[in-house]
Amino acid sequence: MVPVFRIAFTAAFEIAVRSFAIGVLLGWSLPAGVHAADDYVLGPGDTVKISVFDYPDLTTEARISESGRITFPLIGSVAIAGMNPAEAEKLIARELSDQDFIRQPHVTLMVTQFASQQVTIIGLVNKPGKYPLEKASTTLSELLAMAGGVAPEGGDKAVLVRSSANGAKRNRIEIDLYGLFEGDVSKDMEVKAGDIIYVPRAEVFYVYGEVQRPGMFPLQRNMNVAQAISISGGLTPRGTDRWVKVKRRNSQGEIQTETVELGDMVRPDDVIYVRESWF
Template sequence: MSTLHRLLLGILVTFGLIAGAQAQGKQVDYRLGAGDAIKISVFQNPDLTVETRVAESGAVTYPLIGAVQLGGLSIAEAELAIANKLREGGFVQKPQVNILLMQFKGNQVSILGMVNRPGRYPIETGNTRLTDMLATAGGAIPSSGADVIILSGLRDGKAYRQEIDIPAMFISGNTDLDIPVLGGDIIYVHRAPVFYIYGEVQRGGSYRLERNMTVLQGLAQSAGLTIRGTERGLRIHRRGPDGKVQIISPEKSDLIQADDVLYVQESFF
């Protein structure tokens, strides 16, 4: 993906245009968590209107019935739990309970790494997806953020980890991996892979490795060779699986790998 395409993708993700357009699939109800501020009311019982927060234990203290465990429940389930206790206690015969979520704090996602605004962000709807949270953090930094996002957390009580190629997901149109996030999830954007150029080139240094970048394209990043440089003297220093550095004489159509070092020798003729 070119730098221009990456910048355009970053802008779209930042404003939530892509995330909103691609968020499809089964809706997931928001689950109450510790710190959430809620307003509980009962139809025709104004004395039972209460504004409170869900405690760290997940419980809420409510008039007449005492502590009610609401942590982990959806809004509808929490309304039913309070209604059942009011009815079972004989306080209200046919309670119609309404819960309004005033402030989200209980379910937060940590977004780390090469994003514009790393930090912890609340899940504001039950169907908040990976790209929604990435947009909240301003998207990956176009110049240094990797395409592959790492999502980790817990699913069904077990450790969960998934690597998701964001550009490939949108290019292919397959948004199955744009999964809903849960409280406690961690989204990590690693630094983009780089390669290095030195020797007889106009601008030596490290450069972002774009996908399927060839040796010729890599040389173009450095603005080409100096008048003393020669393509015949081009070598790639590449570390193999055994940790040893191999010296390769590449073709210009060969693909560059992460951490490759391109060296352009001086021509002696």
């Protein structure tokens, strides 16, 4: 049985992926000549292709150095890190004009490789890896859409690891994906270059004894014992839902066996045992 959360989650991602198909997703798959968003901030490691209208000999592809500079014909070294593409175009055009090389040049800059502004997403997503931030503001939901959504085994929470401004400390932020895709936009936080997003495996529980399909199952939010038995296929003809036992760890980590009611909540890693009816 597919959890309701997973159905809604997948549907949300399908919509998001369609909206990205022409822009971000196809742009990411192109090997060269990719137009960055107007607010993308150029940085060391990015590769750019610069051309000047009517001057094909000046077409240059260069990687921005660690000092934030590129070398362009006629004008030499130019610092463009920290600018968006439009600002870099204006700077190069101004230099060509001010140094009396070209009167009123029309300069075009394209980012062919995004390397300076990247986010890493790992764990239970369909396409883990590094993704470029092609605009100044990218949200978690947009990043997850780029990664193809959460895999069927993925949980309904994510962990964001972010380094402090000086890099001395790493902060860990837990994000409620269930709440996000239920419509709580406050949880759709903005991701930043260098962030690591981890989607862990979903929490699970186990059912054995007199049920149709004993085994391990993903734990849904606010699931009770009756629902857990239903997910495992329900009772066999010999089973009873009375005196259901569960093995679980206490706060000291010790495994204890308890008798539970059908309305009791299931906890992560619970082992539920359904007894055989005596009558």
